[in-house]
Amino acid sequence: xxxxxxxxxxxxxxxxxxxxxxxxxxxxxxxxxxxxxxxxxxxxxxxxxxxxxxxxxxxxxxxxxxxxxxxxxxx
Amino acid sequence: xxxxxxxxxxxxxxxxxxxxxxxxxxxxxxxxxxxxxxxxxxxxxxxxxxxxxxxxxxxxxxxxxxxxxxxxxxxxxxxxxxxxxxxxxxxxxxxxxxxxxxxxxxxxxxxxxxxxxxxxxxxxxxxxxxxxxxxxxxxxxxxxxxxxxxxxxxxxxxxxxxxxxxxxxxxxxxxxxxxxxxxxxxxxxxxxxxxxxxxxxxxxxxxxxxxxxxxxxxxxxxxxxxxxxxxx
Numbered sequence: 335x336x337x338x339x340x341x342x343x344x345x346x347x348x349x350x351x352x353x354x355x356x357x358x359x360x361x362x363x364x365x366x367x368x369x370x371x372x373x374x375x376x377x378x379x380x381x382x383x384x385x386x387x388x389x390x391x392x393x394x395x396x397x398x399x400x401x402x403x404x405x406x407x408x409x
Numbered sequence: 410x411x412x413x414x415x416x417x418x419x420x421x422x423x424x425x426x427x428x429x430x431x432x433x434x435x436x437x438x439x440x441x442x443x444x445x446x447x448x449x450x451x452x453x454x455x456x457x458x459x460x461x462x463x464x465x466x467x468x469x470x471x472x473x474x475x476x477x478x479x480x481x482x483x484x485x486x487x488x489x490x491x492x493x494x495x496x497x498x499x500x501x502x503x504x505x506x507x508x509x510x511x512x513x514x515x516x517x518x519x520x521x522x523x524x525x526x527x528x529x530x531x532x533x534x535x536x537x538x539x540x541x542x543x544x545x546x547x548x549x550x551x552x553x554x555x556x557x558x559x560x561x562x563x564x565x566x567x568x569x570x571x572x573x574x575x576x577x578x579x580x581x582x583x584x585x586x587x588x589x590x591x592x593x594x595x596x597x598x599x600x601x602x603x604x605x606x607x608x609x610x611x612x613x614x615x616x617x618x619x620x621x622x623x624x625x626x627x628x629x630x631x632x633x634x635x636x637x638x639x640x641x
Binding site for chain 1: 434455540
């Protein structure tokens, strides 16, 4: 399909030795990652996401994943 | 948004800057999966600035598609969150609340161009035969389930769930997917005044003579059988 996606892989996560379960590792579409994928230099990624979301557990347990993503402008 | 896309010069101007085929795939992917958290959230589009690059036109990236297949909250205000939602439902998501950035208005405007409109409807049918066929979607689900299954007892225990509950959720997802792919033909007919589907088989003589382009897809592995519509 003529769509871009973030590549992902499943992972079993431990944080400071504590078992955290199954997660997706995903590419972070920043200016350092995306150009490696598509060989283009990007000037804008617009994304109207409110925040990152992890479901199945309390969001309060997942502060690392609460990332705001407004339009990214890369010069 | 006021220029007619039925005018070839206007359409070509837009087409040089904006990849309408990416918009079509973006809309179809979300329509097929009955996404209810897109357009007003989770919409990404980008273009490259390298003059020698391959993505100079604006195109789309999928983002945060967990509100699909009946899961989660209807943030977008789609008219039907069930597996029986019409494939053309997104075409009506033109309010400021559902689509504040006007992606669907762009789609509907581009469909004023007859070639683009035919591409859009053909693409729906092509992808229903391939990416979003029952076989392909259930195969994808099964491959993910097989990968996760060995770890799910431990994961469920960590987050105060149960393995049995996970299996039940997988079954719910599987049922939704099957209902969706098995009933899409009805919606395709009613949305676009078509009839069918009718089974077609592509082949060549000799069989290794080459591939066959059908609408937006090239089928290299022959014979290939699919389901297509009449009445256009």
